Amino acid sequence: MSTFNTLSEFIVERQMDYPQASGEFSALFSALCLAAKIVNREVNKAGLANITGPAGELNSHGEAQQKLDVYTNEVFKNALAARGVVCGLASEEEDSFIYFDGEQNRQAKYVVLIDPLDGSSNIDVNVPVGTIFSIYRRVTPVGSPVTLADFLQPGRAQAAAGYVIYGSSTMLVYSTGQGVNGFTYEPSLGLFCLSHPNMQYPRGGAIYSINEGFYSHFPDGIKKYIKYCQEEDSVTRRPYSTRYIGSLVADFHRNLIQGGVYLYPTSSRYPEGKLRLLYEGNPMAFIAEQAGGKAIIGAGQAVLEQSPQSLHQRTALYLGSADMVDKVEEFLRAFG
Ligand code: AHG
Ligand code: MN
Ligand code: MN
16 A cells, blocks of 8 residues: 555644644644535536536626636635634635634634635636635734735735645645645545645746737737747747646646746736736745746736735736746846
8 A cells, every 4th residue: 555645644744843833724724625625526526516607796806706616715715714723814706805703713823815716717618727825924913803914915925825726636736935745636535645745847848828819919028928939949949839728727737847937918908917916926926936936927026025905906927937937027128
């Protein structure tokens, strides 16, 4: 029998490195894992149950909510509230942040920010979707109600970030700032098992991921970068391949394993960019940097250094293998 290092064992082992750790973080993680398992079960039977399609409401971004957006948001919200492990939550699917004022929650020091279902437009067509989460220590005193300031922290302050990809197998990938580790879900055991220890981008990527259909709306620097990707050059393995599936989690995960860059620029269609700094940009940037990659919103502007102004702020986003992001940056600097 092979021996698995399960996610809970792994967290306990890591916790032993911090004698002052209270166990609060492990409890928070086990709540996130429980929610991920429930969502995984639903996503896997999406074609059978009456859970695909629009829910009939718009979220705070004015986007049509899918039934599974609403469902996954409730699952994560309830799991985190019920176990008393966090004092507050901000979600892509909620207009404002939530203060959990239960007895235990009030004593918790962490807040969570979440994109409960990323790539939700792909759910009806059996393409991988995901959950993205970000964990911060609150900045206001423990015991008092959470405020916006607890959520509007620069990405650099994240205590941990991660994502779950519900794909051909389900994986949880996370970092607490000491590298990135990936765990594959073993459904018959109901356990996440360490399968991808210390994940790092390979040297030299050859994939670029962008919704090229919006080419004519892109800034000049990005148009020129796309042309660069398509040119012939054996040293840099060009032309690169395009891979874009429309679920950030899935596109990011592939690029992390195979080497590549993900681009979602500002455009005349999305003048501020489409992706959300707090629910998508920061957590993915944290993981990218921890895996030896790089993440920027523009030339000389690291994602993690941004000071968020509002919960649902959008941003341009370029992240992936460091050398590829460097090249994107060069084009943005030269051509805007
Ligand atoms: P969400 O489903 O959470 O709203 O996120 C969708 C995001 C992201 O996952 C994806 O990379 C991007 O939107 C795709 O956008 P386009 O369809 O504009 O390419
Ligand atoms: Mn998303
Ligand atoms: Mn979403």
